[in-house]
Amino acid sequence: MRYRTIFISDTHLGTRGCKADLLLDFLAGHDAEYIYLVGDIVDGWRLRRGWLWPQAHNDVVQALLAKAQDGAKVFYIPGNHDEMMRSYLGTHFGGIEVMATATHVTADGRKFLVTHGDQFDSIVVHAKWLALLGDHAYVFALWLNTKTNKLRQLWGGQYWSLSKWAKQQVKQAVNFISEYEKVLSAEARRGHFDGVICGHIHSANISKMNGIDYVNTGDWVESCTAVVERFDGSLHLIDWAGVKRRRQIVRDARAAGIAPAELRERRKRKREDA
Numbered sequence: 001m002r003y004r005t006i007f008i009s010d011t012h013l014g015t016r017g018c019k020a021d022l023l024l025d026f027l028a029g030h031d032a033e034y035i036y037l038v039g040d041i042v043d044g045w046r047l048r049r050g051w052l053w054p055q056a057h058n059d060v061v062q063a064l065l066a067k068a069q070d071g072a073k074v075f076y077i078p079g080n081h082d083e084m085m086r087s088y089l090g091t092h093f094g095g096i097e098v099m100a101t102a103t104h105v106t107a108d109g110r111k112f113l114v115t116h117g118d119q120f121d122s123i124v125v126h127a128k129w130l131a132l133l134g135d136h137a138y139v140f141a142l143w144l145n146t147k148t149n150k151l152r153q154l155w156g157g158q159y160w161s162l163s164k165w166a167k168q169q170v171k172q173a174v175n176f177i178s179e180y181e182k183v184l185s186a187e188a189r190r191g192h193f194d195g196v197i198c199g200h201i202h203s204a205n206i207s208k209m210n211g212i213d214y215v216n217t218g219d220w221v222e223s224c225t226a227v228v229e230r231f232d233g234s235l236h237l238i239d240w241a242g243v244k245r246r247r248q249i250v251r252d253a254r255a256a257g258i259a260p261a262e263l264r265e266r267r268k269r270k271r272e273d274a
């Protein structure tokens, strides 16, 4: 399939969790004029603790470089796990341009802020009192966010992980996702964008938040999702693991000589019996 744009994030290459085979499979069948890598593509924090670099992870990098070679405009927007790439802002490697954030204008004229999203961690956590304290506190918290992460780095410590923190607060997880969506949408409004395209929290979503288009590309650790822009400018979420699952069921059903719905029903009954 050919699209105007492909957005992917949070592939976490260099970790055991990365579903590199599915990602390779997705990249093999999907091309675009613009490709945005929206952060946490290579997991530098994991690689620091020991080198883990299977062939499939290398193949992903090669596949992306090949797309750039074939004429796709590829942008790399670093996240917190690949923030070593933030030392290369404004440079190119193999035709891939590294930038802190990007502005993407869709074919139907909507202007999107493209950012990984970790810069807003502290805003998300302190959203309640920041709302009371207003603009200066907001700017201060943004500044503090980068400083505290720099300090942690100096001490050789781990990044404080917002998603890890959120998962520990199970009850507040839903709350936290919607808080993140609100903060990122507000940031888009602040910058006079029509929408925001981000990643970071491993929770894919396309929705309208108070008139702002909120788009999260998800991840390739848990859900295997990407966002694509068709040539008419419309944005769509692709759940590649889900697509592959459905195709497998169609194949299995054909082999068994029954309808896919029937096979699904049989498998469901089997699971319930087990």
Ligand SMILES: [Mn+2]
Pocket: 039, 040, 079, 080, 081, 116, 118, 199, 200, 201
């Ligand atoms: Mn992240």
